[in-house]
Amino acid sequence: MRDQVLAVWRAGVFLLAGALTGLVSLFALPFVLVLALVARPVARQLLTVAIEYERRRTAAYTGRPIPEAAEPDTWRHGIWFVTHALTGTVVGLVGAAVPAAAINALLVPLYWWAAPKDDPVAAPYPVTSWTEAAFMPLLAAGYALVSLWITPWLARTQSRFARWLLSPPPGARLAERVAELTASRAAALEAHGAELRRIERDLHDDTQNRIVAVAMHLGIIERVLRRDPAAALPLVLKAQDAASDALVGLRGVVRSIYPPVLAERGLDGAIAGLIARSAVPTTLTVTDLTRAPAAVESAAYFVVAEALTNVAKHSGAEHCEVHLTGRDPVVIEVRDDGHGGADEAGGTGLTGIRRRVAAFDGTTSIDSPTGGPTVLRVELPCGS
Ligand SMILES: Nc1ncnc2c1ncn2[C@@H]1O[C@H](COP(=O)(O)OP(=O)(O)OP(=O)(O)O)[C@@H](O)[C@H]1O
Numbered sequence: 327m328r329d330q331v332l333a334v335w336r337a338g339v340f341l342l343a344g345a346l347t348g349l350v351s352l353f354a355l356p357f358v359l360v361l362a363l364v365a366r367p368v369a370r371q372l373l374t375v376a377i378e379y380e381r382r383r384t385a386a387y388t389g390r391p392i393p394e395a396a397e398p399d400t401w402r403h404g405i406w407f408v409t410h411a412l413t414g415t416v417v418g419l420v421g422a423a424v425p426a427a428a429i430n431a432l433l434v435p436l437y438w439w440a441a442p443k444d445d446p447v448a449a450p451y452p453v454t455s456w457t458e459a460a461f462m463p464l465l466a467a468g469y470a471l472v473s474l475w476i477t478p479w480l481a482r483t484q485s486r487f488a489r490w491l492l493s494p495p496p497g498a499r500l501a502e503r504v505a506e507l508t509a510s511r512a513a514a515l516e517a518h519g520a521e522l523r524r525i526e527r528d529l530h531d532d533t534q535n536r537i538v539a540v541a542m543h544l545g546i547i548e549r550v551l552r553r554d555p556a557a558a559l560p561l562v563l564k565a566q567d568a569a570s571d572a573l574v575g576l577r578g579v580v581r582s583i584y585p586p587v588l589a590e591r592g593l594d595g596a597i598a599g600l601i602a603r604s605a606v607p608t609t610l611t612v613t614d615l616t617r618a619p620a621a622v623e624s625a626a627y628f629v630v631a632e633a634l635t636n637v638a639k640h641s642g643a644e645h646c647e648v649h650l651t652g653r654d655p656v657v658i659e660v661r662d663d664g665h666g667g668a669d670e671a672g673g674t675g676l677t678g679i680r681r682r683v684a685a686f687d688g689t690t691s692i693d694s695p696t697g698g699p700t701v702l703r704v705e706l707p708c709g710s
């Protein structure tokens with residue numbers, strides 16, 4: 327019983343607030359309609375304010391937030407607004423009046439006699455005698471029964487109607503998700519392409535040139551060997567050096583594809599290695615981390631590597647912290663106490679991070695106000 331009374335009370339408060347916004351909307355309706363014809367953005371702005379309030383009111387009553395679409399659906403919002411303007415006040419007053427009538431009927435026996443004879447209390451019939459007043463509690467019970475049913479029902483109907491029109495239509499969420507996935511797949515392909523081009527460039531410009539040098543040395547050695555075998559020895563040593571050089575270059579390229587340290591020491595170990603080499607004193611905290619897929623660990627590693635390089639190159643920081651958390655998603659936070667002002671348009675490193683992370687359907691946030699501090703936060707879902 328207590329719960330039911332509480333439910334009527336909550337529904338009554340919700341409906342009264344709706345009556346108030348309904349009344350305001352009713353007065354605003356003609357202006358909004360005119361504005362919709364002559365200054366659409368202004369009308370849309372007013373609509374957004376009304377919708378925002380309704381979202382909050384409904385969410386507070388039902389305890390469930392109304393999901394929001396990326397693109398506001400003006401038509402559906404408009405239909406809600408007009409309906410609410412035309413019905414909100416009436417619905418709210420009816421919903422609140424029935425329980426109020428029950429309470430009043432209960433009180434009439436206490437005060438009917440105080441009313442003047444020619445203007446008796448009428449609730450709903452004129453009460454002019456104690457007999458008539460004695461029936462009042464019965465009437466109160468009737469009103470109470472009706473309000474137990476009608477007030478929550480009206481509140482439920484009103485909040486469902488709002489939820490139906492203010493949430494994205496059923497297909498839209500799916501469409502939004504498809505659009506997101508299409509974008510992240512494009513980003514994955516783009517990142518993959520960029521990675522291939524980089525590897526190709528590294529192999530071409532660096533490793534290939536060094537092997538060409540080895541081949542040239544061997545050619546010279548061949549010729550010298552025919553004439554003067556003794557003179558060939560220093561050239562052989564040179565060729566050997568060039569071959570070792572090529573090998574170092576090749577190792578570098580291999581490492582840039584998938585740092586072997588990841589396989590050997592795991593993500594935390596690999597990052598600890600990066601930190602040990604960093605010029606800015608850096609602390610690492612790791613919580614609740616297990617092995618992630620190789621591609622994710624590799625991306626996380628390169629994100630931290632670029633972030634630490636930036637801290638050393640640009641931040642002027644005295645101290646830096648790296649936090650590594652989570653199984654899925656893997657969350658990386660790099661925070662430095664430098665002068666801030668990181669600007670994605672300023673180079674290729676930060677945009678590279680964003681693109682790399684987007685390829686995993688992850689998120690990147692860079693917070694770097696002028697004067698610092700700079701916080702880079704990346705979430706990398708593991709795809710499970
Ligand atoms: N931690 C930081 N603190 C202050 N400024 C930063 C920080 N990180 C980046 N910046 C600023 O943002 C700009 C963009 O960084 P980004 O990494 O994209 O490019 P870059 O480091 O200059 O070049 P590269 O393409 O080699 O990475 C930098 O030029 C620098 O001015």
Ligand SMILES: [Mg+2]
Nearest residue numbers: 636673675676
């Ligand atoms: Mg950089």
